[in-house]
Amino acid sequence: MSALRLKVLIAGGGIAGPCLAYWLTKIGLNTSITVVERSRSPRVTGQAIDIRGRAIEIMKKMKLEEAVRSFSTTEEGAIFVNSSGKSFAEFIGGGGFTAEYEILRADLSRLFLEATEGLxxxxxxxxxxxxxxxxxxxxxxxxxxxxxxxxFDLVVAADGSTSTTRPLILDEQILKDSYKFLGQYIAFFSIPSRPTDPKLWQWYNAPKGLGIMTRPHRNPSTIGAYLCITMPSREQRDPIVEEAMDKGTDDTKRMLHKYFENAGWEAKRVLEGMDQAEDFYMSRMALVRLPKWTNGRALVLGDAAFATFGVGTSLAIESGYALAQELSKIQSTDDVPHAVKKYEEVFRPIYAKTEGIPPGFPQLASPQTAWGLQIRDWILWFLNKSKIYKLAQR
Structure with missing residues (x-):
């Protein structure tokens, strides 16, 4: 088997790509792997993400548990606050919001890169x-x-929900309506921390679908800041936001100043920090749902195949591992198309268990009106006081 040479191209150097590259070096074949990334260097931006379910065991098999824990964001739970900063619902110890393994996307990507780039x-x-x-x-x-x-013997598109490689692999009919914008824009960046900042995910909402969040970092000198703009319905886009994002970072920041300058809570602090942030990034929240992921010797993987809410990182890790397992069974490179097809047959039922998102999300979590916020806040208060959320967490 060691004489069998498998030449693989992976498009995308984020999470799914390097994870797949790692496992392809462990399957007993003479693999030659090229990872091409359109960014000029490893990306240093991105929000806090978590590792859950089967992905935890895969991460442990990579002998990365200690490293992942060392890069923990140190987050201890989540609280919802009003415009004066007073909390009205607290989900300490997780409560479904904070997982055991919380890490910044850039840090996890770096760990996967370090596990492979020296090979x-x-x-x-x-x-x-x-x-x-x-x-x-x-x-x-x-x-x-x-x-x-x-x-190459195999090409894998792992270049994210807005993948440019995906349409080169799958035909137009399969791709039709596969990208579903959820009607929410989120900006991520780091701002200077304060001694009074709690080790908690702080969540504040204002009318018109505006949201401000802060989350702790492993680095005590900074915290993560998030500015969210949620539209009244999914698939609805804001032309002002779209135009600003198309023009670039400076225009996007100016737009955010106009939207959030009177939003309340710590808007002023967050906007001032945003102006100095070097890791600013804004994206559209979207789902990717495809009826088919594979085509002969090519396939889509991770967010390029099934971007979803909450478990996207875990699915990226699991899918890379599952694909490598099927490729480990080939006897010659002629078997690659069969292995690719078998991977989809094996992994689609796993994905199907996680593809749903909460009904009405994200609109119900970020109401447009003051009375809508009052109703949401009352529900959160009740969930917190009754501890019903613990049943949902289990």
Missing amino acids: DNVRYVYGDSVESLEQTDKDVNVTFTKGSKDT
């Missing part, structure tokens, strides 16, 4: 992407954006 058979290429690909019975011919060409 002789894994190569990272930054500042490039897949321009086109052509499949034959024996391989996949790839042309890259910068003009180079190469041939």
